[in-house]
Amino acid sequence: MSQLYQVQQLLKTLRLTETSNEISKLIKAAETNEDSYTTFLLEILTYEQKRREEKQIEKRLKWATFPYHKTLNDFNLGEQESLSKKQLNQLKELTWIEQLFNIILLGPPGAGKTHLAIGLGIEAIKQGFKVVFTSMGELIHTLKTEEITRKSQTRMKRIRSSDLVVIDDLMFMAMDQREANLFFHLINDLYNNASIILTSNKSPSDWGELMGDASITTAILDRIIHRAEVIHLNNDSYRMKHRTSIFGSESVQN
Structure with a gap:
């Protein structure tokens, strides 16, 4: 030997x-x-x-379940007139997570909301925070099946124990009474325990119509906006600007 x-x-x-x-x-x-x-x-x-x-x-990147890997270095700040380099650097410092602040990213589809949310999530993992990414549709499904499937139970346990929860495409579809209640209880669980990044193409003033219950909407907004930074990414769709065309430089009209 x-x-x-x-x-x-x-x-x-x-x-x-x-x-x-x-x-x-x-x-x-x-x-x-x-x-x-x-x-x-x-x-x-x-x-x-x-x-x-x-x-x-x-391990934490795997648990986060990001749909793709794009860092803040990949984020084209030049495309965002509403976000300065100084503000992006302040977000990157992540002191807002320690202070339990939430970030609400608003803007049309393709404006860079999800990319920015994922970039901040990846940066948080590098700095030692536990992060989970979920789309709103996936989250509602997981909440509704939590009591009956082990997979959903495990998923929700990770979400509730995270330092940062990223919820993508908030309010992209209407919720029924039960779904709105389940979502409220989750926000209540995360309140004062974790930071949340929300992306949405609808203003918080429009969320009530999609939840269908004014009292639940008010309770959710009260907890989310209590400590929150709202960032409007109002530029034209980045995907439309940089799309690849099968016609090259020619348009369909030409």
Whole structure:
């Protein structure tokens, strides 16, 4: 039994699994660089910590269930006249999550609401927060089936234990009485426990029509807007501006 094998097994026993898998390369690098014992030990511990953090981020990204991966660096701020670079940097700092503030992103389809919401969610995960992304349609379905399916129970448990919940396409469809009640109870559970990012193409003043109950709408708005920043992304659809045409530069009319 070689010493290297014994070292690998001891590292696994001590739950330093990442280092165990890489120890031979770390040893060779230390020998090449003629590192001191202290430097070598620091390299080992630093590597283990870095890999654990990376795996934790990978795990949280998987749990977040983003529909696609787009960071804030991919966000074209030049397309958004209503959002300055300073404001975007303030959002990126994420102090609003620590203060339990909510972010409401309003604007027409294709204005960049979902991209911005996902970018903030990814940034939050990198900074150690637990994040969940859900569309409004998916959320309502999960709430309605929570009592009867284990999958929905697990999903709702993650949502309620998150630091940041992103709800996309809020109020894109009307809710019945039961759905509105379930949504209210979730917002009530998250109130003072998590931050929420909401994206919607409808103003909060129009939400009442889609919920069908003025009292529930008022209760929901009271909890969401109590601490909230409302950002209007009123530019033309980014997807329409940058769409690919089968006709090249020619329009259908030409």
